[in-house]
Amino acid sequence: MIAEYGLLALIMALVSAAALTVIPMWGAWRGSIAAMHSARPLALSLFVFCAISFAMLCVSFLNDDFSLVVVASNSNSMLPSFYKFSAVWGNHEGSMLLWILVLASWTLAVAIFSSDLPVKLMARVLAVMGSISSGFISFSIFTSNPFARHLPNAPLDGQDLNPLLQDIGLIIHPPLLYMGYVGFSVAFAFAIAALLGGRLDAAWARWSRPWTNVAWGFLTLGIMLGSWWAYYELGWGGWWFWDPVENASFMPWLAGTALVHSLAVTEKRGVFKSWTVLLAIATFSLSLLGTFLVRSGVLTSVHAFASDPDRGMFILVFLLVVIGGSLVLFALRAPAVDSDIRYGWLSRETLLLFNNVIFLVATITVLFGTLFPLLMDALGQGKYSVGPPYFNAVFVPLMAVLVPVMGIGPFTRWKSDDPKRWNKILIQGAVACTLAAAILPWLGGDFNLWVSLSLLLAFWIGAGLIGDLRLKAEGRSTLWSVVKRQTPSYWGMVLAHLGFAMCIISVVVVTQWNVERDLRMAPGDVAELAGYRFEFHGSSGVQGPNYVADEGVVTVYRRDKRVAELRPQKRQYKASGQVMTEAAIDAGLWRDLYVAMGESIGSDGAWAMRLHYKPMVRWMWIGATLIGFGAFLTVFDRRYRKVKVSAPQEALAHA
Amino acid sequence: MKYLLMICLALCSSTSYAVIETYEFSAPELEARYQTLVEELRCPKCQNQTIADSNAPISEDLRRRLYQELEAGLSDDEIVAGMVLRYGEFVRYKPARTGVTLWLWWAPWVLLLGGLLLWLGVVLRSRKARVSLGDKQDQIEKLLKDNT
Amino acid sequence: MRRLLLFVPLGLFAALAWFLFKGLSLDPKELPSALIGKQVPAFRATILDSQQPVDQSVFEGEPRLLNVWGTWCPTCVAEHPYLMRLAGQGVRIVGLNYKDTDSKAIAWLGRLGDPYEVVIRDPEGMIGLDLGVYGAPETYVIDAEGVVRYRHVGEVNDRTWNGALGEAYRALLP
Numbered sequence: 001m002i003a004e005y006g007l008l009a010l011i012m013a014l015v016s017a018a019a020l021t022v023i024p025m026w027g028a029w030r031g032s033i034a035a036m037h038s039a040r041p042l043a044l045s046l047f048v049f050c051a052i053s054f055a056m057l058c059v060s061f062l063n064d065d066f067s068l069v070v071v072a073s074n075s076n077s078m079l080p081s082f083y084k085f086s087a088v089w090g091n092h093e094g095s096m097l098l099w100i101l102v103l104a105s106w107t108l109a110v111a112i113f114s115s116d117l118p119v120k121l122m123a124r125v126l127a128v129m130g131s132i133s134s135g136f137i138s139f140s141i142f143t144s145n146p147f148a149r150h151l152p153n154a155p156l157d158g159q160d161l162n163p164l165l166q167d168i169g170l171i172i173h174p175p176l177l178y179m180g181y182v183g184f185s186v187a188f189a190f191a192i193a194a195l196l197g198g199r200l201d202a203a204w205a206r207w208s209r210p211w212t213n214v215a216w217g218f219l220t221l222g223i224m225l226g227s228w229w230a231y232y233e234l235g236w237g238g239w240w241f242w243d244p245v246e247n248a249s250f251m252p253w254l255a256g257t258a259l260v261h262s263l264a265v266t267e268k269r270g271v272f273k274s275w276t277v278l279l280a281i282a283t284f285s286l287s288l289l290g291t292f293l294v295r296s297g298v299l300t301s302v303h304a305f306a307s308d309p310d311r312g313m314f315i316l317v318f319l320l321v322v323i324g325g326s327l328v329l330f331a332l333r334a335p336a337v338d339s340d341i342r343y344g345w346l347s348r349e350t351l352l353l354f355n356n357v358i359f360l361v362a363t364i365t366v367l368f369g370t371l372f373p374l375l376m377d378a379l380g381q382g383k384y385s386v387g388p389p390y391f392n393a394v395f396v397p398l399m400a401v402l403v404p405v406m407g408i409g410p411f412t413r414w415k416s417d418d419p420k421r422w423n424k425i426l427i428q429g430a431v432a433c434t435l436a437a438a439i440l441p442w443l444g445g446d447f448n449l450w451v452s453l454s455l456l457l458a459f460w461i462g463a464g465l466i467g468d469l470r471l472k473a474e475g476r477s478t479l480w481s482v483v484k485r486q487t488p489s490y491w492g493m494v495l496a497h498l499g500f501a502m503c504i505i506s507v508v509v510v511t512q513w514n515v516e517r518d519l520r521m522a523p524g525d526v527a528e529l530a531g532y533r534f535e536f537h538g539s540s541g542v543q544g545p546n547y548v549a550d551e552g553v554v555t556v557y558r559r560d561k562r563v564a565e566l567r568p569q570k571r572q573y574k575a576s577g578q579v580m581t582e583a584a585i586d587a588g589l590w591r592d593l594y595v596a597m598g599e600s601i602g603s604d605g606a607w608a609m610r611l612h613y614k615p616m617v618r619w620m621w622i623g624a625t626l627i628g629f630g631a632f633l634t635v636f637d638r639r640y641r642k643v644k645v646s647a648p649q650e651a652l653a654h655a
Numbered sequence: 656m657k658y659l660l661m662i663c664l665a666l667c668s669s670t671s672y673a674v675i676e677t678y679e680f681s682a683p684e685l686e687a688r689y690q691t692l693v694e695e696l697r698c699p700k701c702q703n704q705t706i707a708d709s710n711a712p713i714s715e716d717l718r719r720r721l722y723q724e725l726e727a728g729l730s731d732d733e734i735v736a737g738m739v740l741r742y743g744e745f746v747r748y749k750p751a752r753t754g755v756t757l758w759l760w761w762a763p764w765v766l767l768l769g770g771l772l773l774w775l776g777v778v779l780r781s782r783k784a785r786v787s788l789g790d791k792q793d794q795i796e797k798l799l800k801d802n803t
Numbered sequence: 804m805r806r807l808l809l810f811v812p813l814g815l816f817a818a819l820a821w822f823l824f825k826g827l828s829l830d831p832k833e834l835p836s837a838l839i840g841k842q843v844p845a846f847r848a849t850i851l852d853s854q855q856p857v858d859q860s861v862f863e864g865e866p867r868l869l870n871v872w873g874t875w876c877p878t879c880v881a882e883h884p885y886l887m888r889l890a891g892q893g894v895r896i897v898g899l900n901y902k903d904t905d906s907k908a909i910a911w912l913g914r915l916g917d918p919y920e921v922v923i924r925d926p927e928g929m930i931g932l933d934l935g936v937y938g939a940p941e942t943y944v945i946d947a948e949g950v951v952r953y954r955h956v957g958e959v960n961d962r963t964w965n966g967a968l969g970e971a972y973r974a975l976l977p
Binding site for chain 1: 674675676677690694695697701702703704705707708743744745746747748749750755756759760762763766767770771773774777778781782
């Protein structure tokens with residue numbers, strides 16, 4: 001019965017979503033205050049029903065109800081409870097339900113925190129979010145019902161969760177990612193509502209910013225977790241593969257970065273309104289496109305859910321309605337006349353516009369590369385592949401073009417700035433960076449041009465931030481008094497930019513100075529790698545909760561001091577029979593040591609071993625975490641707190 | 656036993672194997688070239704994996720062929736051309752710099768140029784905007800905002 | 804003018820949507836043979852059982868099917884009776900015993916029947932590699948000059964023989 005309650009709740013959620021779509025929107029059109037105010041309770045109702053439905057699915061998994069198709073396909077009685085819970089979203093139907101729940105949560109959050117929004121805007125925003133919910137809930141009920149049953153032949157046990165997914169990283173990664181993807185629907189809803197209402201102004205941008213920043217922060221963390229998980233779980237030491245599904249999450253991030261910056265301009269200066277609205281539409285559209293790519297089977301990927309062209313058709317029609325509709329609205333209602341606001345050649349506006357251009361070019365490049373095989377096949381031109389060698393070759397130079405501008409952006413004035421104001425500080429910074437970039441690589445061993453360049457770019461970002469503080473401190477008492485006066489918004493920007501700089505250093509250093517050896521090691525064998533000595537002591541059998549494994553023991557020494565004892569495993573999962581490599585990693589701030597076991601060779605206990613030395617690889621994920629937290633920090637800024645609205649202002653807002 | 660592990664057509668290999676080949680190369684440059692090429696060639700059968708990462712039988716065979724051709728002294732271009740001859744362009748993750756894939760290599764730079772021209776256009780248009788009220792404009796805007 | 808520019812994103816999206824729609828009816832995993840229209844690659848091998856030498860000239864003279872199989876492949880067992888039928892109808896089939904052991908292969912054919920004109924041994928899979936084989940079973944249609952005309956990946960049965968595979972073969976008959 002539990003599953004049936006779940007389905008019933010889902011249907012009720014659809015009813016709530018449909019009502020939320022229609023009633024407040026009609027209210028905004030006709031000026032009915034009551035209809036508009038119905039949005040908040042309807043949002044609550046939507047959330048409650050989605051939560052119930054999701055809870056019912058969780059209960060079914062935790063109770064091993066194998067009469068449900070999804071439970072039988074993705075779970076097993078021997079699976080630890082923790083993973084039974086995460087198995088809920090380890091499959092297409094369940095993950096769709098998670099999407100729906102996250103969307104309902106964001107909708108409720110907007111309903112709760114929108115008390116200072118004009119009623120019409122609030123009604124329209126919630127109605128748009130309701131329409132998106134309606135689409136996804138329909139998709140779930142009609143094509144991907146998580147509560148479908150196997151009756152009358154319910155299996156006695158399940159096929160087990162894919163061993164690759166039996167891991168903490170994979171538990172947190174999808175929810176975080178969805179918080180991001182789905183969160184961009186808020187910015188999208190604000191954009192549509194503003195276009196419908198004909199009010200595209202700085203106030204709209206101010207309302208959108210916290211929602212967009214938080215969503216972007218979550219997406220950053222989600223992508224970071226995915227990369228980190230791939231690194232420690234997949235056994236080959238890589239952390240980004242430009243796989244279509246990875247790109248499906250990266251493209252909204254790229255567009256989202258442009259959006260976050262563009263909103264800043266629109267809020268502060270009231271310009272770039274059309275750009276910002278288009279970016280808001282584009283970012284969420286890319287989220288939806290990602291959903292389509294991952295679930296329709298048009299692209300091959302290791303991450304893809306079991307694909308189904310019928311489901312793909314549904315999503316495609318949904319895309320046409322949502323994206324097509326919003327772009328039509330954009331074309332008809334976006335301001336055709338630019339605001340009469342001037343800004344100079346050197347101003348924060350132009351620099352942020354440059355940022356927009358770079359990120360848009362990056363987004364379109366990744367999109368083109370990802371879809372190229374599909375394009376060529378559809379045109380009958382044959383089968384092509386586009387992979388990491390291409391993406392790395394084009395993406396890196398684009399970022400390199402961006403960073404010099406990123407250094408001076410934070411301290412360039414709005415409207416118009418004069419380089420004479422900061423020339424001296426800039427040159428001092430440039431000299432310091434160049435010196436550091438020239439000298440520091442020697443610490444790592446050899447001089448390496450790419451490492452040096454990456455250090456130059458990363459330090460340039462830091463120099464820009466320091467320069468900014470120094471400029472702010474000119475004429476004031478102390479640097480500390482300036483630092484104290486800065487807002488959370490400012491510190492969020494600083495953290496995010498520093499995080500980005502860390503990522504740059506990490507990516508280049510680990511690519512250039514990564515040392516890897518594949519070799520045969522018998523018990524007692526010793527291998528030397530990057531100044532470390534790896535001693536293999538043979539392997540033995542171990543038992544896990546739902547697997548058996550061969551566990552090897554490797555001790556690592558540096559200059560005759562014991563550094564680590566690593567225990568890589570080769571696991572075989574009992575239910576599915578799948579074999580998996582569990583790499584052993586000695587994590588460190590400045591380097592990772594990584595050992596994985598391949599095949600057993602011969603009969604003397606020898607194994608094919610992979611040894612990695614990966615310098616500064618953690619900085620990538622630490623940097624990305626900083627970016628995410630920087631984004632979260634910005635919403636604590638005072639200007640987003642509740643502002644007392646005076647009567648004339650309120651009247652104007654309702655106009 | 657090995658053949659029981661071989662997967663028939665409909666099935667696909669799991670990503671969970673760390674594929675660790677222990678080839679002995681006669682020169683370190685050959686090993687370096689092997690490491691690069693093995694990441695550029697696609698396993699024809701798998702769900703988007705290089706022959707380095709996949710443990711499908713065809714992947715093993717391709718790695719072995721790669722090793723043999725490297726030791727035989729073929730150049731990178733010749734090796735890749737041979738693979739393309741047998742499996743088509745599908746097998747290259749690094750698209751050719753000729754033919755229709757040239758679009759891929761030019762696209763980012765063409766887009767960047769287009770973007771910069773757009774940037775230029777927007778900035779120039781702002782400068783042509785109706786002459787502002789100069790310094791007073793900000794003051795006026797501020798007064799208006801504070802008093803509504 | 805500017806209003807027109809604002810329609811550009813919509814136009815781009817429409818184009819994208821068309822491609823995505825086309826994509827739904829395509830199979831990204833399907834890989835056509837790169838050798839279609841080209842000669843069978845040169846090879847030197849031996850025949851199963853007799854160990855007599857054989858090379859690519861075995862395909863000259865008449866249109867033939869080349870069937871790639873192995874005793875380790877369950878689908879090959881499933882399609883085998885159909886191949887026996889085709890052989891009975893006069894279709895010439897050359898077998899390629901791919902990545903297999905001789906003794907197992909001979910026993911297998913003894914048990915299930917031998918539809919092959921001749922079976923080429925390919926224990927290392929190198930001939931298969933040159934042909935662009937990536938799994939079994941695969942069946943090629945090769946014309947009288949030794950040019951590859953078609954490749955079918957998967958089981959040969961009524962449906963495929965009445966479909967593209969069979970048509971490719973029948974097109975070569977005089």
